[in-house]
Amino acid sequence: MAIGVKEIIKLGEEKINERFNLRGGKSGFAGEYVLGFLPEGVKAGGFLYTNKDTVSLGVVVSMKDLRKNGSTYSFDIIEEFAEHPYIAPMIEGGKVEEYSAHLVQEGGIQGVPKLYGNGYMIAGDAAGFSFSNGLVLQGMNYAIASGIAAAETAIEAKSKNNFSEEALAAYRERLMNSFVLRDLLDFRGDTGRHLERHCAQGHSQGHGRSVRAALHRGQPAEEAHIQDRHGCPEQERDEDL
Numbered sequence: 439m440a441i442g443v444k445e446i447i448k449l450g451e452e453k454i455n456e457r458f459n460l461r462g463g464k465s466g467f468a469g470e471y472v473l474g475f476l477p478e479g480v481k482a483g484g485f486l487y488t489n490k491d492t493v494s495l496g497v498v499v500s501m502k503d504l505r506k507n508g509s510t511y512s513f514d515i516i517e518e519f520a521e522h523p524y525i526a527p528m529i530e531g532g533k534v535e536e537y538s539a540h541l542v543q544e545g546g547i548q549g550v551p552k553l554y555g556n557g558y559m560i561a562g563d564a565a566g567f568s569f570s571n572g573l574v575l576q577g578m579n580y581a582i583a584s585g586i587a588a589a590e591t592a593i594e595a596k597s598k599n600n601f602s603e604e605a606l607a608a609y610r611e612r613l614m615n616s617f618v619l620r621d622l623l624d625f626r627g628d629t630g631r632h633l634e635r636h637c638a639q640g641h642s643q644g645h646g647r648s649v650r651a652a653l654h655r656g657q658p659a660e661e662a663h664i665q666d667r668h669g670c671p672e673q674e675r676d677e678d679l
């Protein structure tokens with residue numbers, strides 16, 4: 439799990455276009471940064487992107503690193519980022535209009551719970567549909583696509599007046615046939631948590647298979663993960679490599 443902290447800074451459209459060399463209309467600027475000024479052991483990424491008359495500035499920091507370090511705080515990191523000589527000129531004269539923080543899941547497929555049951559379906563972040571490995575952060579695409587899949591399934595269920603678990607199983611099928619679950623299955627083993635790998639490659643492959651099978655059965659993925667962890671031979675653990 440990571441934490442994202444973001445400021446929305448008002449600069450005005452004219453200043454943004456001039457400062458970022460934009461022509462207005464639909465053009466914009468987006469930058470992603472690896473923060474190198476942090477205390478030992480704390481890893482974080484930064485981002486800055488332009489909106490029409492505001493700039494979004496933020497950082498994403500591993501919660502585990504913060505806990506381990508004990509004396510570094512996400513609100514200090516964003517302050518330091520904003521004052522960095524590379525960033526400060528881009529936001530100079532701006533006024534912070536919004537400040538927010540949000541948890542970012544890094545879990546990938548092993549964070550996905552049971553996705554549907556009698557009368558419900560779970561989509562987006564709530565369903566664990568996010569992927570983050572410290573370099574890439576995705577979630578909006580999965581939230582939109584899973585929302586569409588849930589809506590289509592709900593429309594179908596309404597036309598038959600059947601909202602049972604069996605009827606809503608079509609939601610999981612839609613996700614299995616879309617990039618949502620395909621991506622998460624393909625990326626298994628590449629998430630932040632997996633970068634620390636408890637087991638070698640053999641475990642990841644086995645894990646993927648058991649999770650895929652669990653999703654077909656409608657079983658919570660976490661259960662499958664636990665089963666798979668138990669099945670991971672001791673000699674495959676990273677500490678032994």
Ligand SMILES: Cc1cc2nc3c(=O)[nH]c(=O)nc-3n(C[C@H](O)[C@H](O)[C@H](O)COP(=O)(O)OP(=O)(O)OC[C@H]3O[C@@H](n4cnc5c(N)ncnc54)[C@H](O)[C@@H]3O)c2cc1C
Pocket residue numbers: 441442443444496497498539540541542561562563564567568575576577578579581
């Ligand atoms: C700092 C940061 C940077 C990110 N960068 C990217 C990126 O570059 N690319 C990308 O693809 N993804 C990115 N993400 C992830 C992306 O924002 C999420 O995956 C996506 O917004 C999930 O959409 P969602 O609709 O599932 O959930 P949310 O966007 O969290 O929406 C849930 C909504 O439900 C509301 N809500 C909660 N509880 C209740 C309640 N009880 N009653 C009524 N309403 C409620 C909340 O207020 C919220 O508005 C980033 C996330 C963070 C924090």
